[in-house]
Amino acid sequence: MTAIKTEKVTxxxxxxxxxxxxxxxxxTLWKVHxxxxxxxxxxxxxxxxxxxxGRGLLGYDVxxxxxxxxxxxxxxxFEDLRAYALDADGQHASAVGWTNRLMEQTDAVGIWHETYLxxxxxxxxxxxxxxxxxxxxxxxxxxxxxxxxxxxxRLGWTDGGDAHLDGxxxxxxxxxxx
Numbered sequence: 001m002t003a004i005k006t007e008k009v010t011x012x013x014x015x016x017x018x019x020x021x022x023x024x025x026x027x028t029l030w031k032v033h034x035x036x037x038x039x040x041x042x043x044x045x046x047x048x049x050x051x052x053x054g055r056g057l058l059g060y061d062v063x064x065x066x067x068x069x070x071x072x073x074x075x076x077x078f079e080d081l082r083a084y085a086l087d088a089d090g091q092h093a094s095a096v097g098w099t100n101r102l103m104e105q106t107d108a109v110g111i112w113h114e115t116y117l118x119x120x121x122x123x124x125x126x127x128x129x130x131x132x133x134x135x136x137x138x139x140x141x142x143x144x145x146x147x148x149x150x151x152x153x154r155l156g157w158t159d160g161g162d163a164h165l166d167g168x169x170x171x172x173x174x175x176x177x178x
Contacts, residue, residue, distance in 0.1 A: 002131035002132060003131060004129055004130060004131050005127060005129070005130060005131065005132070005136075005141065006129055007128075007143060007144075008126065008127070008128040008143070008144040008145075009126070009127050009128075009136075009141045009142060009143055009144055010124065010125050010126050010127070010141070010142050010143075010144045010148045010154055011125045011127070011132075011134075011135045011136040011138075011139030011140065011141055011142075012125075012139050012140055012142060013058075013120075013135065013138065013139045013140075014120070014140075015120050016077075016117065016118055016119045016120045017058065017074055017075060017076060017077075017118050017138075018074070018075035018076070018077060018078050018080075018081055018115060018116065018117055018118065019072065019073070019074060019075075019115075019116040019118060020072075020073040020074075020075055020081055020113065020114070020115050020116075021070060021071070021072050021073075021113060021114045021115075021116075022042075022070070022071050022073070022111075022112070022113040022114075023068060023069055023070035023071065023111070023112055023113070024038055024039065024068075024069050024109055024110065024111045024112075025067055025068050025069075025109065025110045025111075025112075026066075026067045026068075026069075026108070026109055027067075027107055027108055027109060027110055028106075028107075028108040028109075029066075029067070031106065031108035031109075034102065034106050034108035034109055035108060035109035037098075037102075038099060038102070038109055038111065039069060041091070041095040041099070042062075042069075042071055044091050044095075045090075045091045045092055045095065046060065046071070048090060048091045049084065055080060055083070055084055056075050056076035056077060056079075056080025056081065056083075056084070057073060057074070057075055057076075057080075057084075058074040058075060058076055058138040059073075059074050059137040059138040060072060060073040060074065060137075061133060061134055061137070072134065074135060074137075074138045078115070078117055081115070099111065121155070121156060122155075123135070123155075124151050124154035124155050125139070125154070126144050126151070126154070128144075145160075146159075146160050147159055147160040148160060149161075150162045
C-alpha cells in the first residue's frame with residue numbers, strides 16, 4: 001500500500017509535459033466478448049511502456065468503474081507520445097488494428113482519448129492527506145505553504161496571500177476548500 005502524505009503538499013514538474021487521457025465506455029454490459037478484449041489491451045501497453053522508461057511515459061493513474069474505464073497518463077513530450085502511437089512494432093499498433101475493426105462491427109463499447117500539452121508553470125496541484133496520485137506520482141513535492149499556499153500562488157499570480165483566507169486563518173475560523 002502506498003504511504004499517505006500527511007501534510008498539504010503540491011507537486012511540480014521542472015518542464016512542460018503532456019497529459020493523455022484515454023478510456024473506454026461499456027455501452028452494452030452483457031456483450032462481454034466485445035468489450036473484455038479492449039479492457040485487457042491497456043495493461044499490455046502500460047507494461048510495455050514501464051519496461052522502457054526511455055519512451056517518455058512519466059506515470060499514470062487507472063480509474064475503473066462499472067461502465068467507464070480511464071487511464072490518465074503523464075508524458076515527457078507530445079513527440080514521445082506520438083512516437084509510441086506510431087511504433088509499428090509496439091503493442092499500440094496491434095491494438096489499433098483490431099480495435100478499429102471491432103468498432104465497425106459493434107457499438108457495445110466506445111473508446112476515446114484527449115491530449116493536453118501543458119507548459120511549464122501553467123498548472124497547479126494540491127494534495128492533502130493523500131498518497132501520491134496524478135501529477136504527484138511524477139513531480140517533486142513541496143509543502144503547500146507561503147507562495148504555494150493557494151492556487152493563485154502556485155500559478156504565480158499572487159504571493160500566496162489571499163485576503164479571504166488570511167482573515168479566516170487569523171481568526172482561527174475554518175477555511176473553505178480552495
